[in-house]
Amino acid sequence: MFKLFKDGLHVVKYRTLWLCLSALLLTPGIVAMIYSMINYPTHSPVKVGIDYTGGTIMQYGVQDDVKSSQVGKIRSELEADGVTGTYIQVLNVNPTTENNNIKSIISVRTKFIDEGSKDAETITNVVSKEYKNAELIQVSSVGPTLSSELFKKSFIALFIAILGIIIYVTIRFELKYAVTAIGGLLHDVLFVMGIFSILGLFYNVEVDGLFLTAMLTVIGYSVNDTIVTFDRIRENLRYYGKKMTFSEIVDQSVNQTITRSINTSLTTFLTLAALYFFGGVTTKDFVLAMMLGVIIGTYSSIFFCTMLVDLWEEKKQKKIEQQAA
Amino acid sequence: MKNKIIVFWLIVIIVAVCAFVGYKKPTKLGLDLVGGSRIMLEAKTTDTIQKITPEVMSRLQVAIENRVNKLGVSETTVTTVGDKRLLVEIPNVTDLKEAEAFLGKTALLEFKPPVLDKNGVQKRDEMGQPLWEPAEITGEDLNSAQIGTDQTGQWTVSLEFNGKGATKFAELTQKLVGKPMAIFFDGEEISAPNIREPIFGGRAEISGGASGFKYEEAEKMVNLLNAGALPVPSDIIEENTVGPTLGADSIEKSKFAGLLGVGLVMVFMILMYRLPGVIADISLVIYALILFALFKIIPVTLTLAGIAGFILSVGMAVDANVLIFERTKEELRAGRNLFTAISSGFDRAFTSIFDSNMTTILTCVILYFLGTSVVKGFALTLALGVMVSMFTAITVTRNFMHLVFGTGDLKYPVLFGLSKDEIGKGFDVQETKREKARFGILD
Numbered sequence: 044m045f046k047l048f049k050d051g052l053h054v055v056k057y058r059t060l061w062l063c064l065s066a067l068l069l070t071p072g073i074v075a076m077i078y079s080m081i082n083y084p085t086h087s088p089v090k091v092g093i094d095y096t097g098g099t100i101m102q103y104g105v106q107d108d109v110k111s112s113q114v115g116k117i118r119s120e121l122e123a124d125g126v127t128g129t130y131i132q133v134l135n136v137n138p139t140t141e142n143n144n145i146k147s148i149i150s151v152r153t154k155f156i157d158e159g160s161k162d163a164e165t166i167t168n169v170v171s172k173e174y175k176n177a178e179l180i181q182v183s184s185v186g187p188t189l190s191s192e193l194f195k196k197s198f199i200a201l202f203i204a205i206l207g208i209i210i211y212v213t214i215r216f217e218l219k220y221a222v223t224a225i226g227g228l229l230h231d232v233l234f235v236m237g238i239f240s241i242l243g244l245f246y247n248v249e250v251d252g253l254f255l256t257a258m259l260t261v262i263g264y265s266v267n268d269t270i271v272t273f274d275r276i277r278e279n280l281r282y283y284g285k286k287m288t289f290s291e292i293v294d295q296s297v298n299q300t301i302t303r304s305i306n307t308s309l310t311t312f313l314t315l316a317a318l319y320f321f322g323g324v325t326t327k328d329f330v331l332a333m334m335l336g337v338i339i340g341t342y343s344s345i346f347f348c349t350m351l352v353d354l355w356e357e358k359k360q361k362k363i364e365q366q367a368a
Numbered sequence: 369m370k371n372k373i374i375v376f377w378l379i380v381i382i383v384a385v386c387a388f389v390g391y392k393k394p395t396k397l398g399l400d401l402v403g404g405s406r407i408m409l410e411a412k413t414t415d416t417i418q419k420i421t422p423e424v425m426s427r428l429q430v431a432i433e434n435r436v437n438k439l440g441v442s443e444t445t446v447t448t449v450g451d452k453r454l455l456v457e458i459p460n461v462t463d464l465k466e467a468e469a470f471l472g473k474t475a476l477l478e479f480k481p482p483v484l485d486k487n488g489v490q491k492r493d494e495m496g497q498p499l500w501e502p503a504e505i506t507g508e509d510l511n512s513a514q515i516g517t518d519q520t521g522q523w524t525v526s527l528e529f530n531g532k533g534a535t536k537f538a539e540l541t542q543k544l545v546g547k548p549m550a551i552f553f554d555g556e557e558i559s560a561p562n563i564r565e566p567i568f569g570g571r572a573e574i575s576g577g578a579s580g581f582k583y584e585e586a587e588k589m590v591n592l593l594n595a596g597a598l599p600v601p602s603d604i605i606e607e608n609t610v611g612p613t614l615g616a617d618s619i620e621k622s623k624f625a626g627l628l629g630v631g632l633v634m635v636f637m638i639l640m641y642r643l644p645g646v647i648a649d650i651s652l653v654i655y656a657l658i659l660f661a662l663f664k665i666i667p668v669t670l671t672l673a674g675i676a677g678f679i680l681s682v683g684m685a686v687d688a689n690v691l692i693f694e695r696t697k698e699e700l701r702a703g704r705n706l707f708t709a710i711s712s713g714f715d716r717a718f719t720s721i722f723d724s725n726m727t728t729i730l731t732c733v734i735l736y737f738l739g740t741s742v743v744k745g746f747a748l749t750l751a752l753g754v755m756v757s758m759f760t761a762i763t764v765t766r767n768f769m770h771l772v773f774g775t776g777d778l779k780y781p782v783l784f785g786l787s788k789d790e791i792g793k794g795f796d797v798q799e800t801k802r803e804k805a806r807f808g809i810l811d
Contacts, residue, residue, distance in 0.1 A: 102614075104611075104613060104614070139617070139620070142613055142614070142616070142617040143613050145613070145617075157604075178611065178613060179611060180610070180611040180613055180614040181608075181609065181610050181611060181614055182607060182608070182609040183607065183608045183609075184604070184606060184607040184608070185605075185606050186410075186603070186604065186605035186606060188410070188605055189408070189605045189606050193740065196738050196739075199738060200734055200735065200738040200739070203734050203738070204730070204731050204734050207730050207731075207734065208727055208730065208731075211726065211727060211730060212727075215723055252739075252740055252742060252743060253673060253742065253743070253746075255739075255743070256673070256735060256739065256742075256743045256746050256747075259731050259734070259735055260680070260731065260746075260750070262731060263727055263728040263730070263731035263732070264684075264728070266724075266727045267687075267724035267725070267727055267728055268724070270720065270723045270724045270727065271691065271720040271724055274719055274720040274723060274724075275720070278716070278719075299698070300694075302694055303690050303691050303694045306636075306640060306690045306694075307683075307684075307686070307687040307690045307691075309636065310633045310636055310637070310683045310686050310687070310690070311680065311683030311684060311687075312683070313629060313632040313633055313636060313683065314629035314630070314632070314633060314679045314680060314682055314683040315629075315679075315680065315683065316629075317625045317626075317628040317629035317632060317679070318622075318625045318626075318629060318676060318679055320625075321621060321624050321625040321628060322621050322622055322625035322676070323617070323618040323621045323622055323672055325400070325614075325618065325672055326672050326673065326676050329673070329676065330676065333680065
């Protein structure tokens, strides 16, 4: 069913093709990230939300169909009432009886509203004046101390995760596999972050604490996929190590595991897609990040990581030959 | 075959127990699903208390608990997080404004001296209510309050002031012997005891007058006093409040998305793997039963992110079965008999399943220890899911496969989604002698 080529897939032979494809996939995202780092006041590669900058978001559900162009009015009214620097977004949702027939969610983001500040009431008043039946459905607030701490913790978590995987794969396999698995992992993380960087630039998609969770899950998933392929290479090496070249074994292993790789990714993707299209609004971006991660993780474990392992082995063989000569 | 049947009945028992637990115990739902407030407070040091010790924290916790309980909402929890933080969780807030009002308010405990006229008699307003001066002593000066008894065995409330408070209290009581002093909590008078003598040393006792306190009265007063006696001020550093509308909506949507996702995976498995796919689907149902029972026993509070973790784990749970079935198909193509193909399919797939799941668990552990509480929920459900799936996808599926297919040759390859002429044409499977012995291969 998934035989892409009649006599199997040639990972090693078309190495340049896969390298170019990866470059093609990654470049737009990397450009967007560099652009963002230069232009955003936070100097972050992606647009970051209140989890990392601190701030307050108040969300109101309204039964009218609000257009994005209408939020300017709310903003100017807020300015008049002394609440400056707000950022307002409108999300359209399907009205149901469960959500009181809410058609749009207006979310107002401001700097962190401290205890005792009247800003929260001002915002509620302005929104309620503009839209009858506006219902405050969610308030999220992150103070400046916590946000910088979250930022630091995120980096530590990412670092420890990568380190842990290197150690685990080195113990179970070899350093060669560990390093290439990490190569694939960085490939996947860069891709997903790149896409979110682009989304941030064009659609104002912001990254929150859940995004980090999605990234770490993508890392786990990506390595998971890669390990299955490597496990097959390891097994085949034991049986055919003397009869076939390393490249042939890599190709054979990829072909033996490709159906599995695609099928498991499909099952995971199906569940995520159900969540994305029918699940709650709050976790949408989180699920999107994981969907992208699953797709790119499958690609990288089939094409990218295996190619890297082969490249590594080839370099090693050349060195041995040179030393012999 | 005998121990296969024993294992089968063990599985049946486990499933029955899990179904019972799942049916009996309610699921704990997170605040983002039922609606409610999560507030993180951070204690701040003051001139008098320059270090936040565990003792200060536990006093702060008691004080905050008392304040939160005044809201009259059931199942509020206050937990200490780290060295200097308190997590306050208030579920089922029907009105977001109510929670907000609570946030803005700092409970104020005040000790007010009376307004005296020239003759030293307390002034009263037109309604005949006694008048009080602005407070000189507040909750900041009070260390704690306890229930005690006096010599006659009556319930009393004893107060302990801190250093600064003790000095102020001594000065005030010296001036006010024989006169009342009122205790206000959030602007409401809770008691106005008479001062019998000057009190030095910062320890005072309030008795309930001639009739004495009832225990409940004394207890209520102690609670209020402690609630007002915040040992250190605290700041809100994080808040998340979800209205009940959004919560109900999220539950409905997650339920639908979850059922749809699981349904799609089940259909996919049957289309891809036929009869083994059906067996994998049965294992998947058992998986969900066990996991939900575990959620209830531990108990895991289900949040939106936790549900996402659960749904993701369903996709990953069949991963092991996909690996195993692909492997079994390969063995069948190579011409192995059924029993051997199934056994070696499981055995050979095991290392990849184990290694790949370990990396997922590894990332979950890191997320659990470094993440925020939202992230923790996700990591916990995903890690539990992966562990349970190792049991269902391997032990349960394997057992069912053997029981259904038995031994002998594969008579109907179509049950595996294979065609007859594929058999015996697979790649050359090679085993070491030891593996041959283990899989029962006879050449």
